[in-house]
Amino acid sequence: xxxxxxxxxxxxxxxxxxxxxxxxxxxxxxxxxxxxxxxxxxxxxxxxxxxxxxxxxxxxxxxxxxxxxxxxxxxxxxxxxxxxxxxxxxxxxxxxxxxxxxxxxxxxxxxxxxxxxxxxxxxxxxxxxxxxxxxxxxxxxxxxxxxxxxxxxxxxxxxxxxxx
Amino acid sequence: xxxxxxxxxxxxxxxxxxxxxxxxxxxxxxxxxxxxxxxxxxxxxxxxxxxxxxxxxxxxxxxxxxxxxxxxxxxxxxxxxxxxxxxxxxxxxxxxxxxxxxxxxxxxxxxxxxxxxxxxxxxxxxxxxxxxxxxxxxxxxxxxxxxxxxxxxxxxxxxxxxxx
DNA sequence: TATTGTTATACTCTATAACTATA
DNA sequence: TATAGTTATAGAGTATAACAATA
Numbered sequence: 001x002x003x004x005x006x007x008x009x010x011x012x013x014x015x016x017x018x019x020x021x022x023x024x025x026x027x028x029x030x031x032x033x034x035x036x037x038x039x040x041x042x043x044x045x046x047x048x049x050x051x052x053x054x055x056x057x058x059x060x061x062x063x064x065x066x067x068x069x070x071x072x073x074x075x076x077x078x079x080x081x082x083x084x085x086x087x088x089x090x091x092x093x094x095x096x097x098x099x100x101x102x103x104x105x106x107x108x109x110x111x112x113x114x115x116x117x118x119x120x121x122x123x124x125x126x127x128x129x130x131x132x133x134x135x136x137x138x139x140x141x142x143x144x145x146x147x148x149x150x151x152x153x154x155x156x157x158x159x160x161x162x163x164x
Numbered sequence: 165x166x167x168x169x170x171x172x173x174x175x176x177x178x179x180x181x182x183x184x185x186x187x188x189x190x191x192x193x194x195x196x197x198x199x200x201x202x203x204x205x206x207x208x209x210x211x212x213x214x215x216x217x218x219x220x221x222x223x224x225x226x227x228x229x230x231x232x233x234x235x236x237x238x239x240x241x242x243x244x245x246x247x248x249x250x251x252x253x254x255x256x257x258x259x260x261x262x263x264x265x266x267x268x269x270x271x272x273x274x275x276x277x278x279x280x281x282x283x284x285x286x287x288x289x290x291x292x293x294x295x296x297x298x299x300x301x302x303x304x305x306x307x308x309x310x311x312x313x314x315x316x317x318x319x320x321x322x323x324x325x326x327x328x
Numbered sequence: 329t330a331t332t333g334t335t336a337t338a339c340t341c342t343a344t345a346a347c348t349a350t351a
Numbered sequence: 352t353a354t355a356g357t358t359a360t361a362g363a364g365t366a367t368a369a370c371a372a373t374a
Contacts, residue, residue, distance in 0.1 A: 016290050018305045019297045025312045030194035032319035077343055082357055104350045104355040126180050133183045135318030140311055141182045147308045148189045154299030155196035231333055246334055268332040268373045
């Protein structure tokens with residue numbers, strides 16, 4: 001290259017343009033859907049995505065999850081889980097229960113009210129998501145799920161290597 | 165359903181489980197990759213993703229973009245673009261140029277230094293992205309790109325309808 | 329009146345690091 | 352010493368609304 005300029009056209013002809021285009025498109029898709037979900041959660045339920053995500057985790061673990069487990073599943077650090085949990089406890093949607101044999105830890109779980117509230121939101125949420133993927137038939141949905149499975153698996157391997 | 169509980173297994177058998185699973189996976193993938201890209205931008209270049217994205221837009225429009233255009237392309241509101249642009253101007257990486265015939269507007273464009281800086285970052289960025297998609301062969305990359313194209317198209321249509 | 333861009337503000341989300349209590 | 356969780360803090364990222372200048 002004779003000039004210091006590396007414009008998109010130049011990159012578009014490079015060896016790895018396919019990966020870059022794919023990443024930009026993946027990011028755009030998830031941002032578009034996420035923006036809509038956040039806005040709907042805000043407007044219809046006056047809540048946020050991290051709060052919804054935390055409750056979704058608890059909903060599939062009726063026995064409760066420890067703060068550490070929540071932190072790992074939500075991919076955020078511990079302090080944030082404490083903050084969101086505190087909010088939800090204040091609103092009576094989740095509760096902290098003691099753990100037998102370890103007085104440092106808690107199990108966090110949905111209260112009855114929290115479960116009812118989540119079921120409400122989850123039903124709406126399902127509709128938003130179905131709407132988001134209306135453009136795809138069942139076979140497309142399956143292909144996309146499988147391909148993203150490969151992507152996800154690879155990210156987890158990369159993270160595992162970094163942790164060593 | 166006889167109990168108020170709607171656990172994941174129940175939802176997993178519902179009509180729309182496929183869409184929900186796909187959405188969760190899509191979100192996880194983009195979050196995993198995005199986290200890595202943000203961390204690398206921070207560590208290696210002491211910058212952020214929105215700053216990188218703004219510069220990327222300018223890099224592919226050497227003639228410059230108006231604030232309004234940047235706001236639309238970056239999918240954020242105007243105030244934020246002003247803030248990021250101010251930072252980059254202070255650092256001498258971009259500049260505001262007048263627009264002939266409209267004294268309200270500016271063209272924002274990369275300075276020579278900004279362009280050089282971006283080229284540097286873009287080369288590294290390309291490596292991170294290539295690494296992120298190593299698990300996929302060329303055909304997978306293409307399929308994924310096409311399928312996400314359908315998803316993107318549909319989101320844009322949904323947004324268009326909302327704007328009417 | 330409508331549009332371009334800026335300013336001011338507030339809130340959510342996040343990571344980091346120091347801390348307490350328990351293992 | 353190590354681990355579970357909390358607290359305090361700072362900064363990124365964002366939206367909203369009021370504003371100035373120009374169209």
